[in-house]
Amino acid sequence: MIRLIALDLDGTLLDPAGRITQASKDAIARARAAGVRVVLNTGRPIQEAVWFAREAGCDALLSCLGGAAVVDGVRGETLRRWDMPEESGRRALELCLGREIELMIFAGEEIVVDPFSKESLSRTYPFPIFHSAAVVAEDPRAYLEERGLPLTKVHGDWNQARYPLEELGALPGVQLTASNDHDFELVPDRVDKGRAMALIALLYGVPLGETAAVGDSDNDLSMLRAAGLPIAMGNAPAAVREAAQRTAPSNQEEGVAWAISRCLEENEWERGEKG
Incomplete structure (x- = not known):
């Protein structure tokens, strides 16, 4: 059962023009309505990450600066930040x-x-x-x-x-x-998206085995390796796709909407099996 989905931003949630498509927004809304947390996990700074999370309709907690900060975007509060020596x-x-x-x-x-x-x-x-x-x-x-x-x-x-x-x-x-x-x-050192995602999952009370992560770049590898269901974008390089269990279409082809829909379908299948 997937209870939390972490999304990279550039090359993943954003299309090639740097926008969040309506299909992605609709998929995020469906996931949240089904009780699944959807969070951003991006290299962008706090200000941009919070803005895009609101634009997409994601949950409050998010990771930014490549995992160096975990933020509550609704309250405007930095919960944890790691700085260089x-x-x-x-x-x-x-x-x-x-x-x-x-x-x-x-x-x-x-x-x-x-x-x-x-x-x-x-x-x-x-x-x-x-x-x-x-x-x-x-x-x-x-x-x-x-x-x-x-x-x-x-x-x-x-x-x-x-x-x-x-x-x-x-x-x-x-x-x-x-x-x-x-x-x-x-x-x-020791800062990455995987550790940040693990902290967000802990704060939401979700075991890592019940998380999915969607990304396309080298800096997404840590969260793909940490997630129970790692999903690479179709536009990701070979090393990233090889680290994933599934490959979604590219960010030009509504890959995030596809990935979220697959997670929700699998949840429905699992509920049916248990029922």
Whole structure:
């Protein structure tokens, strides 16, 4: 019996145009009406994750920042957050800034961007919630230090040849992952979507064996491995599909609506068998 379904956002719940389709919203509504929790589990920041969860009609609890924060989106409360060690966070910014990398710097509950990234993101990232929440800082390192802010996550994109991946990967207390084939994400060590999903399931009183997870990227592997029913999107790379028990259609073909419908059908079948 599936009692909780965790959904990735980009490449999964969002279609290629970055929208949540009506079919996905309807499937989420059917699941919740049947008593199944539906939660977001995304690499996006708190502000965007909460907005998309409301837009989709998901349950209150959600995971964001690649599993580095678990939030109650209804009450606007961060229930748990994991930050990088201070020295590693400082060094990570030193390594990334000034390389013409499109950076998103997530400092606790704040979003910080340098001027280069602000200009680049205004062209490549068409999501108003992000831009309205982001602060532009000439020197993000000084901005964080002056305000005593932690570094929770760094997302880098656009200029792969300049990524300092070897140096970042050597920093203590952090780990590298990715949400597609051209970016990188730096998060605290032992932080991932699987652990965040496990915490959400615990808070909702749902055993992990009664959860399903739907995702498409490397940073979704941990939640697919943690879930009782792992479902990969049809647009996922081979390594992600191999980690799943089922493969849904792509995010261009209503894959999330298909995945949720299969979970509900299996629940009905199981009820019938027990009846």
